[in-house]
Amino acid sequence: MADQREILTDKSIARLSAGEKQYKVRDSELPGFFVLVGKRRKTFMAQGEFWRDGVREFTAQVKLGEFGDITTRQARAGAKEALGSIAKGQRPGEAPTIKGGSISLRQAWERYRDAHMERKGRNSGTIANYRDHMERLFKDWLDNPLARLGRQPNLVVQRHDKITKENGPYIANGAMRSLRAIYNHARKSNTDLPAANPVSAIDWNKEHRRNTGMGPNDISSWLKELYALDNPLRREFHLMTLLSGSRPTALKLVRMEHIELRRRLIHIPKPKGGEEKAFDIPLSRPMIRCIIRAIRWGRIMYPKQRKFWLFPADSERGHLVEHKEDRNVLSKWGNDLRQSYRTLAQAAGVSELDIHLLMNHSLPGVNAGYITRDRLLRDHLRQQQQRISELVVQNLDARRDPLLVRWLGSAKVVEPAAEAEPESQSESLSMAA
Known part of the structure; x- marks a missing residue:
């Protein structure tokens, strides 16, 4: 039976006869308000299209009550409220939160x-x-x-x-x-x-790996640029970034208690990936010299901040915050140096697995997961670190680059006796500096 349409009142609904099949009688004054007539009941209903953000999702129906339990006037008021909620994009019976x-x-x-x-x-x-x-x-x-x-x-x-x-x-x-x-x-x-x-x-933009790393033949000219920097602490920071292959953010946060010169390690407690990825960086001789120079310059330039940070600065946090340089002054910095470290490691003949361990990358393959990194730190990984560092300084000529040689070899490193008891951290750093 086709839907009927008339002004719904108590009298008009009382006259509607029950049918073998349900049929609707729609109100001619309020669109969406109708009565559903069945064999035994006459039910007031409201119906509206449920839209959100300009998109039609479905048609929503709300049962308002049975004729005889409520009047047509009450049902009409309920229909207006229900249709208003649907028009606002709110599901019938759903408590409003924010828009939609x-x-x-x-x-x-x-x-x-x-x-x-x-x-x-x-x-x-x-x-x-x-x-x-x-x-x-x-x-x-x-x-x-x-x-x-x-x-x-x-x-x-x-x-x-x-x-x-x-x-x-x-x-x-x-x-x-x-x-x-x-x-x-x-x-x-x-x-x-x-x-x-x-x-x-979306269609993703094509991304290319930035090939900005340096090879062994590029290092000498870069060191000359680095040596020309006015700030000696920034100079040591960039050098340490190259020698360690570390992310710049991690190096900025190195505190004095993270440095263990006796064990020749720097602890990185919260690298990229969080505390679960904490690791130790083994130190080569050039890296130790770099640390000692940084400590000395810190004492001179930032006497208060240097008590806490390896690379102190006159910042709110007390450590180096911004590491970017003018490319016309220093052509490579930041992740350029991390890429350079990876390139130098390959040139030095360091294995792929050792490079992953030194750079704190996730280990490839199932078997690599059984490797205990700490057991390799004392000897094997430190030796690999030394091989990489030597590529940085090996091409320097004392006659051609006297200033660079004097800078990079200015601090004498005394190897601790293997059986000697380690001193306190503060005493160790004091002696080294």
């Missing part, structure tokens, strides 16, 4: 930051990258429902294109990786989010 009844991007980001990243000890630099992506590149989305992106992945595609154009392809890809991780994390506790991650809709 879903977790916002800001809430999802804060939960991911607090419950996932900080709780698992993620590096402060990693957290800062996520914060930059969320609070700068997605700032205008923060208070919008995260579900909107799931239902309209074209918005994510458009934003990826926009960031690519304005900020570059690498930053655009990085921002989308952050958004993808936050969405996946939020969906674990918000089942109303669409299952498909909207980031899957």
Whole structure:
């Protein structure tokens, strides 16, 4: 039977006859309000299209009550309220939260930051990258429902294109990786989010590994650039970055108690990946000389801060914060030097596995997981470190590069006796410096 349409009143509904099949009588004054007539009951209903963010999801129906239990006037008032909620994008019977009844991007980001990243000890630099992506590149989305992106992945595609154009392809890809991780994390506790991650809709920008590392023949000219820097502590910082292959962020946070000259180690308690990835860097002789020079310059330049940090500075934190240099002054710094270390290690004949251990990379293969790194530190890995460091200084000529030779060989390193008892850390560093 086709739906009927008339002004619904108590009298008009009382006259409706029951039928073998259910049929609807729609109110001619209030669209979406109708009575469903069955064999035994006449039920007041409200029906509306459920939209969110311009996308029609489904048709929602709300049961208002049975004729006889409530009046038509009461049912009409309930219908107006239900239809108003549906028009606002709220599911019938769902308590309103934010616009659209879903977790916002800001809430999802804060939960991911607090419950996932900080709780698992993620590096402060990693957290800062996520914060930059969320609070700068997605700032205008923060208070919008995260579900909107799931239902309209074209918005994510458009934003990826926009960031690519304005900020570059690498930053655009990085921002989308952050958004993808936050969405996946939020969906674990918000089942109303669409299952498909909207980031899957983008076409990723092609990324090329930056081949900015130096080979053995490039080191001499770079050392001359480095020696010309005005700040001797920054000079030692960049040299230590090359000699250790360390990430610059980890070196900036080296405290005096992390240095064990007697054991010829620097402890990195919280590298990229968090405390679970903590490791020790074995020290070659050139690295020890670099540390000693840094300690001496720290005493002169920053007497207060040098008590705590290997690379002190006049900053709020007390240590070196910004390591970038003018490329016209120093052509290679930061991760350029980490790539250079990897290249020099290969040139020195160091095995792939040892390079992974020295750079604290994840070990490839199942069998490599059985290697106990600490057992290799004292002799084997330190010897490999020495081979890499020697490539940095071996091509220097005392007649051609007297200043560089004097700089890199100016501190005498006294090898501790194997059976000697280790002194306190403060005494050891005091003697060395």
